[in-house]
Amino acid sequence: MASAPLPEARAAVPALGPERPVVWPRRAQSTLANGLQVVLVESHTVPKFTGQLLLRSGNAAAARQVPGLAEMTAAVVRTGTESRASRQIEEDLRRMGADLSTGAGADSSAISFSGLAEFSAGLLELVADLAQRASFPAGEFERERRQRLEELRIERTTPGFLAGERLRKVLFGEHPYALVAPTEAQVEGYRREQLADFYREHYQAGNALLLAVGDFSAAAMLEQIEKAFRDWPAGKPVERQEPAPPDLRARRVFLVHLADTVQAQVLVGSRAITRRHADWHRLGLANSILGGAFNSRLVLNIREQKGYTYSPRSALHALRQHGYFSVHAAVRNAVAAATLAEIFYELDRMRALPVSEEELADARNYLSGVFSLGLGTQDGIAGQLATVYLHDLPEDYLETYRDKIRALTADDVLAAARKYFDSPNAQIVVVGDRQEVEPQAALFGEVGVYDTQGNRM
């Protein structure tokens, strides 16, 4: 241990050292004869690998006929194949030291997996089995359906869930993105054949993308994948045109009444853009300054100065066809109106005044730095790959992101804020006890009150 302490230098913040280059790992890409797209990255940090089999169809693909169908299908896919019963699947996974989960969002369904590298062939065969030969056992379907019903009842007592569900309804109208979850009656009405039909149409090789990152050689991994997936029939579902979301003019307030709450869940939002949009980076930077980081205006204001809330944030939500922007905070009932006032103050400040050079530089460094923090882990790389390929981003998205962020100016931020932080037309959702929060919510516009099931009260 060398170098003596330097008490005289104690007051000075050490400067940053020279930056070491960020190098994104090489991606081995190929497409099997049946159309399955494969992306592989070697990462030898631990003797494991992680991956996702992604289908480019999610709840939006069937929302109008059967809301939540992709999610329900994914849940039952895991419970049986032509050759494996549920218990066999779970024990096979444990034998290989593997984790597996199935699920679906608005745009995609996924079989996500990770396991010991030494058992990769077996795990890929299991994933292929689920993707190609799921048998939808009647008993398992019925069990999952009843479980879903109970989970749904709990979700509709959860303030954060209720707020998000209402905002999506408001922002997306007739577009399937409006539907976050089914009603209880819709789940009651699920039939096994509907799941099997969705599976036949959407779990096809031409609709799929297989990502894997881990302790393997890409060439050997590709051989295992070809062996496991080559018999999957080619084909892809027909893409449908969806109705346009509504053009929302004027601020409106939506109150979801949940009895006896001790906090108001406040959510303000408006439609924004997809990740492919030319404004994506500059809007990302504006969001970071507003409320996308711990060191942001919103956190400084309503947490560190006023103590209204624990974890306020703003966020961009990019779906494949559309995107939206939101600001959220859970606050004690008494300060619901005060919180909304501060949120609109911060939105309007972003629109009215350019950010300072210091704030700009800090935020550029933040976004470009955190973008590559996950680079040294298998999960971190896999997460970035999924974003790139699911959103059909340019090949060099990862490699150019940091430079694009660093090139942005205060004018870019101002322009993005003026275009997308549309406070006069922002939609306000408040979840809480009507008696406590309705008078405060009404200060910000005409209030529509809903129960937790989505009915107008």
Added chain:
Amino acid sequence: MAKLHIPIESATLANGLRAAVSPDGAAPVVTVGVYYNIGFRLEPRGRSGFAHLFEHMMFQGSEHAGKMLHIKLINASGGVVNGSTHYDVTNYFQAVPSNALERVLWLEADRMRALKVDGENLRNQRDVVKEEVRLNVLNQPYGGFPWLDLPPVAYRNWPNAHNFYGDFRDLDAATLEEVQAFFKTYYAPSNAVLLMLGDVQTEEGFALAQRYFADIPSHATPAPADVSESPQTEERRGVVEEKFGTLPGLAIGYHAPERRTPDWCAAAMLDRALHGGRAGRIYRRLVLEKQIAVDTEGGIHYPLGDVFDCNGPTQMVTRILHKPERTADETLAVFDQVIGEVQEKGIGTEELEQIKVKFRSDYYSQLEGGRGSYVPRYGLMHCLACFTLFDREPQLVNTILEDFLEVTPAQVQGIAQKYLVPRNRAIVLRQPAGKGAA
């Protein structure tokens, strides 16, 4: 299976601060943590929630870094920062591009040397913490279930039995003098370990530790506290009202063997046989086969930690949400059948082999990640800190797995017979009030 050989070097500074470095050049990113050997178990009596409130105060300003400067400097360096309070440790950690390493060490050293906070900071963070408690406990279905519900039923000694998030009147009563006294008592260099993982060379790491931390004055390491429990002689039960959720909840906690004792590893294997996801016996029987429950989860030191990060009394906990048309007694009877079977018949060799493979696999993942993808090697940092502070053996990171992989089926059965008995357990019912979903 190849033995783990994660490079780890450790050293102790003259003031008692321990330092550990684990170099790894996979990415130009470094994770830096400071762990203090104090958690909410030992917060002052009458000041429930104080250790966590104090953790918030550590972000409110130090001698040369005023309020928000720490967060601003880390974010502006392209990194993330946070802290968390556990039973037996409190950690402060950041992941940054490696060119910010010195800056991080300067910030952590500054707040280890002196906390500079005022009454306004304390009032502000008391409000923030109350909102955190409202968000996570008072305004959520099943908030605090079972991590806040079980301890007051299961334990008799205040350190183990109190409300770790804090009664609001205790939070309100906390003073600035108590903040400084807590700092003086528990935030001594000799009660802490500094960890650097990732893009840092060993010699560089130690030189920087010396440079920034060596002149922090040493003060007395706090004396060990008595957290022992008197032996339990009969089953303990409690009831808590569930304000929002629609399903009845049931939590069962059995006192677990002490860390690094002969029973400890076997108990971990037993725990995986019972919990261990959808292949575990409890989920399989209650959710998949009998369909009396909608969800079950559990583990040793669940849900806040695991076998590695606990240094005092803890339990093997099962959390069940069961169907409203079935009673708690019916549900418990099915659970007891599962326990009875393990006690009578033990577990199979093949089952134990599967559990060991999964345990090894989970351990690797834990070391690499463990806190999303934004704090790389959080899990390695966490294990390394606990093995250093609790066991004084940082190299356990590389060797501890072997102890678990030697457990036999007979040992697992023996543990089930010895520990999974009614007089060694506590049960909490979380009963829906039935008016939430208006």
